[in-house]
Amino acid sequence: MYKEKLDAYIDAHKEDMLEDLKTLVRINSQKGETQPGKPFGEGPAKVLDTAEAMLKRYGFQTTNYDHYVVTADYSDQEKKLDILAHLDVVPVTKNWKETEPFEPVIKEGKIYGRGTADDKGPAIAALYAMRAVKECGVPLKHSLRLILGSDEECGSKDLEYYYAREKEAPMTFTPDADFPVINLEKGRLQKGFTQKLDSGRGASVLHIQAGTKVNVVPDTAKALVRGLIKEEVQKIADQRKNHIMYILEETEEGVAITAKGLAAHASTPELGHNAICGLVGLLADLPLETGKETWEAIAEMFPDDDFYGEALKIAMEDEISGKLTMNLGILNYDGTEVKGVFDSRIPVCGSDENVTRVLDQTFTAKGFGIEEGNMIAPHYVPADSELVQKLLASYEVYSGVKGEAQSTGGGTYVHDLERGVAFGCMVPEVDNHMHGDDEFMTIDMLLMSAKIFADAIVRICG
Incomplete structure (x- = not known):
């Protein structure tokens, strides 16, 4: 049986895997200034x-696509699979505690360092899967290609360049998400809205600063x-029954209000409490003499804990992708103009007709200008497809549990590929601190991922 050979090979090459991963992690590969021959x-x-x-060094034929991506081909046979x-x-x-970001350290069965989980560790797992199949002499009928990109975190211009020159493989998976398999990624709509508003005289809002990234549920929002x-504002704040804490401070200019909520990713806003919504709701309740209608309109469209666009009349869901989600991620006001940005994740049943157009009409009717633009379409590979079923079978062999295809509100490296899914290397019950301090990959998961791949x-391909 080939399985025992492959497993033994990967176990025997554990230290080599870790050393190769350390080599990649030591390189600070954050996006930098474009240089000749170095696009990122x-x-x-x-x-x-x-x-x-x-x-x-491991015997693969490579191609460097002008430092956008590097590829490794398994053989000269017809290609059936890309691993991306x-x-x-x-x-x-500077808040790392276990190690410095680019000085990989192994502690208690984990390897720490930036990229160990996202996505250098998974890339090494895929490489050693290819090595194992090749060096164990397992016969294949088709070839495969490992594609290593360099701009996933900042827009995937690397893939735009590559796929302008190469065709998509019949099947593709990216080890840049979770097991078992993510075969459905919701659509996405981000839009800005504006309204001119002079702070005028009398009781009014002077400025607002809230949110930094549209794809994050903001945990802090501030207004003056x-x-x-202060006592008048405090009394009204105390009457609001929500999950927001209001901190008030009397200043020479007026009452400074800080709304504190709970951060979450915009794809799962129900896991947080939006500080902007809490702040605007409070402003709408205050006895303002100028601008009250504006804050009331925003509060009406984005009430507390409305995660699914119900107030905006775009709430919808379907069986395969779940509910539409909505997040008001940024809101600023400088005394002359209100500027906001929202992020919505759209199920397969959503479209420009029943989402984008409805939102455009709603904002326009309330006196706001709204950016032009259409939604990014959902990405879906049927759960009963050959690709998904074979990946699930491999996962089940090593996990010992039944695998089912999953949907996500986030986007992965294969979102724009017709026949691509996400497959590993994380599991939801382990927080790898991806994108955070002390990012790590468990060594057991690294080895198991290589065996699954x-x-x-x-x-x-066999």
Whole structure:
């Protein structure tokens, strides 16, 4: 049986895997300034060069696509499978405790460092799966290609460049999400809205600063209100029955209001409490002399804990992708103009007709200007497809549990590929601190992922 050979190979090469992963993690591959021959800067180009040398050392035929991506081909046979991973990483802070971001450390069965989970660790797992199949002599009828990109975190211009030159494989998976398999990614709509508003005289809002990223449920929102006293605002705040804490401070200019909620990702807003919604709701309740209708309109469209667009009359769901979600991620006001941005994740049943157009009409009717633009369509590969079924079978062999195809409100590296799904390397019950401080990959998961990928390669290409 090939399974025992592949498993033994991967177990025997554990230390090699970890050393190769350390080599990649030591390279700071955050996006930098474009240079000649280095479209995403010094770090991404360096990590691609390092990976290409690694791939050549293990006997694979490589191609460097002008430092956008590097590929490794298994053989000269007709290709049936692409494995798509990326080597760029998100920015880092100075708050790491277990190690420095680019100094990988192994502790208690985990390897720490930026990129260990997203996505250098999974890339190494895929590489060693290919090595195992090749060096164990498992016969394949079709070839496969490992594609290593360098711009997943900042817009995937690497894939735009690559797929302008190469065709999509009959099947593709990216080890850049969760097991078992993510075969459905919701559509996405982000739009800004504006309204001119002079702060005028008397009781009014002077400015608002709330939210930094539209794809994050904001946990803090701040406003300055003049013409009212702290006790008056406090009394109204105390009457609001929500999950928001209001912190008030009397200043020379007026009452400074800080609304504190709970952060979450915009794809799962129900896990948080939106501080902007809580702040605007309070402003709408205040006895303002100027601008009250504006804050009332925003509060009406984005009430507290309305995660699903019900107030905007776009609530919908379907069996395969779940509910539409809505997040008001940014709201600013400088005394002359209100500017906001929202993020909605759309199920398969959604469309520009029943989502985008409805929102455009709603905002326009309330006196707001709204940006032009259509939604990014949902991505869906049927759960009964050959690709999904074979990946689930490989997962089940090693996990020991029944695998089912999953949907997500987030987007993955394969969102724009007709025949691509996300497959590993995380499991929901483990917080790898992806994009956060002390990011790590459990070594057992790294090894198991390599075994699962090797099994999947044989099932698809053998």
